[in-house]
Amino acid sequence: MSGNFGETTGRITARDIEELVLSLHSIQAVKFGEFTLKSGLVSPVYIDLRVIVSYPDVLRRVAEVMWEQVAGTQFEVMCGVPYTALPIATCMSLLHGSPMLMRRKEVKDYGTKKAIEGAFKAGQTCLIVEDLVTSGASVMETVAPLEAEGLKVADVVVLIDRQQGGAARMASNGLRLHSAFTLTFILDVLVRHGLVAPATSDAVQAFLAANQTFQAPSGAPSAAPAAAAPPVANGTAARLPFEERAKAAQNAAGQRLLELMARKRSNLAVAADVADTAAMLRLADQVGPDICVFKTHVDIFSSWDAATGAELRRLADKHDFLVFEDRKFADIGNTVVAQYAGGVHRIADWSDLTNAHLVPGPGIIDGLRSVGGPRGHGLLLLAEMSSKGALATGAYTQAVAQAAAANQDFVMGFISQAPAKWPAPTPPGLVHMTPGVQLAAGGDALGQQYNTPASVIGAGGSDVIIVGRGIIKADDPAAAAARYRAAGWAAYEAALG
Numbered sequence: 001m002s003g004n005f006g007e008t009t010g011r012i013t014a015r016d017i018e019e020l021v022l023s024l025h026s027i028q029a030v031k032f033g034e035f036t037l038k039s040g041l042v043s044p045v046y047i048d049l050r051v052i053v054s055y056p057d058v059l060r061r062v063a064e065v066m067w068e069q070v071a072g073t074q075f076e077v078m079c080g081v082p083y084t085a086l087p088i089a090t091c092m093s094l095l096h097g098s099p100m101l102m103r104r105k106e107v108k109d110y111g112t113k114k115a116i117e118g119a120f121k122a123g124q125t126c127l128i129v130e131d132l133v134t135s136g137a138s139v140m141e142t143v144a145p146l147e148a149e150g151l152k153v154a155d156v157v158v159l160i161d162r163q164q165g166g167a168a169r170m171a172s173n174g175l176r177l178h179s180a181f182t183l184t185f186i187l188d189v190l191v192r193h194g195l196v197a198p199a200t201s202d203a204v205q206a207f208l209a210a211n212q213t214f215q216a217p218s219g220a221p222s223a224a225p226a227a228a229a230p231p232v233a234n235g236t237a238a239r240l241p242f243e244e245r246a247k248a249a250q251n252a253a254g255q256r257l258l259e260l261m262a263r264k265r266s267n268l269a270v271a272a273d274v275a276d277t278a279a280m281l282r283l284a285d286q287v288g289p290d291i292c293v294f295k296t297h298v299d300i301f302s303s304w305d306a307a308t309g310a311e312l313r314r315l316a317d318k319h320d321f322l323v324f325e326d327r328k329f330a331d332i333g334n335t336v337v338a339q340y341a342g343g344v345h346r347i348a349d350w351s352d353l354t355n356a357h358l359v360p361g362p363g364i365i366d367g368l369r370s371v372g373g374p375r376g377h378g379l380l381l382l383a384e385m386s387s388k389g390a391l392a393t394g395a396y397t398q399a400v401a402q403a404a405a406a407n408q409d410f411v412m413g414f415i416s417q418a419p420a421k422w423p424a425p426t427p428p429g430l431v432h433m434t435p436g437v438q439l440a441a442g443g444d445a446l447g448q449q450y451n452t453p454a455s456v457i458g459a460g461g462s463d464v465i466i467v468g469r470g471i472i473k474a475d476d477p478a479a480a481a482a483r484y485r486a487a488g489w490a491a492y493e494a495a496l497g
Helices: 014-026 051-056 057-067 087-096 137-148 166-172 183-193 197-212 242-248 252-264 277-290 307-319 332-342 364-374 394-406 453-459 477-496
Strands: 030-036 042-047 076-078 099-103 125-133 154-160 176-182 268-271 292-294 322-331 353-356 378-382 411-415 431-434 464-467
Touching: 014 030, 014 057, 014 176, 014 183, 014 364, 014 394, 042 197, 042 394, 051 057, 051 087, 057 087, 057 154, 057 176, 076 087, 087 099, 087 125, 099 137, 125 137, 125 166, 137 154, 137 166, 154 183, 166 176, 176 183, 176 394, 183 197, 183 394, 242 252, 242 292, 252 322, 252 378, 252 411, 252 431, 268 277, 268 477, 277 292, 277 307, 277 477, 292 307, 292 464, 307 322, 307 378, 322 332, 332 411, 364 378, 378 394, 453 464, 453 477, 464 477
Parallel strands: 076 099, 076 125, 125 154, 154 176, 268 292, 268 464, 292 322, 322 353, 353 378, 378 411, 411 431, 431 464
Antiparallel strands: 030 042
């Protein structure tokens, strides 16, 4: 693990998380073969986290990775699910000074006859700590006696989500699941390091898909009800303000953006899809006072040079906005390194952030990080798209969310449509940006779907509205930008409650 891992003042990097997966494999906490489960099913994978108690360094890393997942969550006490999660919860309690409770599996018929041990008061909020979630049944068995004592439970943190329906079960009961990583993420890491064969990974994925433990009933909520939720990064509940979320951001550009939005009172990004670089620079100067992000598509221009990039940077400094090159990288790691750092456009020289599809796998994040990370840049992952019939939905979107949570040192957020509908809220330091916004809802002949600032920020749970035609086609782009800025900020303030 990297040197600062496990220090309560340090930040956990993507490398730390990957090395923890490798450590779990090396101590045989994750095994592959044929294993008969309690249900009688024969599984190609077996996860036994009880062994981590014999490896104090691994236990500490596990505790810190799990704590990181709930850094922006509000709770007053926590309770580990017996028995494997108890040492994890104890370690989290010791490292961060958070009071802990214990649930008895068997209530004694003598003594105090308590089901819950520890000091607590009715009305306090309790975080559930679990090692592994499959169906979520053991979590629900712990929730019940806690609630019987008057404690409130809204959040569950787990090291590994086996992706077999546990998150859906908890969501149907008004609980949010925060997982350090999924079984899919573990497989990706082990395959990449040559420790698991691709055929084995495919067999595990097929097993998971064929053995789901829970399906949410039709019409059931996909996330915890707003009334039961504390402030979160996104969703329909009252949210944390940008200045508070900036403290949780692990990426430098993401932190700058959140601070900038709070300082400038703007969550407006303008998409500069104009005819040439002269028009782009003119637009940046016109709308600069009202925006937090200026989004470019440099490959639509017939010419580009270093002077253009330098002038765009000057305008960004003048008007206090970040530059986002909407490149949508979608190739293998080595290729995106060359595309990002070199070529005609030399994107990394002048942009603060860019974006990428996760279709090639997490290697694309590593490639872009090698160029943008040392420069303090950030990456947005495309989780959802605004075009009609887009395939970036469902399991793909969830996989993107997991990859972002595991790479918060470089990934600063998402291009998304409705994060409030995702199964669980994302870490508070990650930003959601939504394109296809106009003051009036509708669409165009090419499948673009438009939503209003109020619907995108409010019901949709996003943070930043990206506006193109509504501003660049206006007779007075500066005046239009001022109108969109006011509408976007009003929607944000309403979402704060």
